[in-house]
Amino acid sequence: MSIDYDIELDGVTFGYTRQPVLNNVRLQVEKGEFASIVGPNGGGKTTLLKLMLGLLKPDAGSITMLGTTPEKARLKIGYMPQYSHLDPQFPVTVMDVVLMGRMRKGAMLWHSKKDRDAAMECLEEVQLSPMAHHMYSALSGGQKQRVLIARALACKPELLLLDEPTSNVDPEVQQSLFDMLQKLNEKMTILLVSHDLGFVSQVVKSVICVSRELVVHPTSELNGTLIKEIYGGDCRLVRHDHRCSEGGHCHD
Numbered sequence: 367m368s369i370d371y372d373i374e375l376d377g378v379t380f381g382y383t384r385q386p387v388l389n390n391v392r393l394q395v396e397k398g399e400f401a402s403i404v405g406p407n408g409g410g411k412t413t414l415l416k417l418m419l420g421l422l423k424p425d426a427g428s429i430t431m432l433g434t435t436p437e438k439a440r441l442k443i444g445y446m447p448q449y450s451h452l453d454p455q456f457p458v459t460v461m462d463v464v465l466m467g468r469m470r471k472g473a474m475l476w477h478s479k480k481d482r483d484a485a486m487e488c489l490e491e492v493q494l495s496p497m498a499h500h501m502y503s504a505l506s507g508g509q510k511q512r513v514l515i516a517r518a519l520a521c522k523p524e525l526l527l528l529d530e531p532t533s534n535v536d537p538e539v540q541q542s543l544f545d546m547l548q549k550l551n552e553k554m555t556i557l558l559v560s561h562d563l564g565f566v567s568q569v570v571k572s573v574i575c576v577s578r579e580l581v582v583h584p585t586s587e588l589n590g591t592l593i594k595e596i597y598g599g600d601c602r603l604v605r606h607d608h609r610c611s612e613g614g615h616c617h618d
């Protein structure tokens with residue numbers, strides 16, 4: 367039986383200058399997978415996501431997303447960027463922010479009832495529908511993250527790419543984001559970038575380490591030596607007990 371991959375990179379090399387940021391990257395993420403990219407600052411994680419979205423073009427190698435080119439697949443990929451360019455004080459409602467995810471090239475500036483219904487469904491998904499008409503600026507950090515995830519969901523994606531979804535939120539909020547992402551993973555493939563190996567090792571089935579080269583590990587392989595390899599000498603050790611099997615993943 368052939369395996370269905372949502373993300374396939376073969377021999378991808380890319381550099382902003384002559385110096386490559388990513389070198390000969392090979393990667394396959396199966397449909398339904400929950401995978402994470404980890405690695406040191408400047409290791410090329412965000413660059414890898416931008417290549418997957420077709421926002422950057424590889425110097426060598428090929429990228430297949432949802433069985434087609436990144437450009438063609440883009441409408442079926444929900445993307446939450448690392449730092450939202452949205453001014454947190456900008457006077458927009460929660461609904462306005464989610465509707466931004468429904469905007470298409472050449473689309474009108476007004477939104478149809480269908481758009482509004484779809485945006486409300488996404489807010490229900492992240493348990494924020496009662497706040498649809500609240501000002502975005504009045505929300506907590508964790509609620510803002512949820513709204514941005516709802517915006518990424520608004521295009522009804524088959525694949526969700528999240529760049530640092532847990533930055534600037536406290537452990538309790540991280541836990542609720544974690545629960546929410548696991549629920550979403552029942553319906554779509556998720557790839558997230560995170561510095562937080564503690565968070566990642568609880569959630570995902572495989573960890574993709576990016577530091578110019580790329581290595582994929584099952585989360586069960588994560589240990590102090592490997593973490594040092596990923597992040598360099600000075601790092602916080604994260605202990606976790608976690609097993610992966612074909613039937614899914616579970617905690618000891």
Ligand SMILES: Nc1ncnc2c1ncn2[C@@H]1O[C@H](COP(=O)(O)OP(=O)(O)OP(=O)(O)O)[C@@H](O)[C@H]1O
Binds near residue numbers: 382405408411414
């Ligand atoms: N637009 C750009 N022009 C030139 N160099 C860039 C550009 N964007 C990123 N870089 C460089 O490419 C390298 C990889 O950057 P990237 O943002 O992909 O890393 P990252 O792993 O996401 O880092 P972080 O964890 O800090 O977000 C870095 O050395 C960065 O300085």
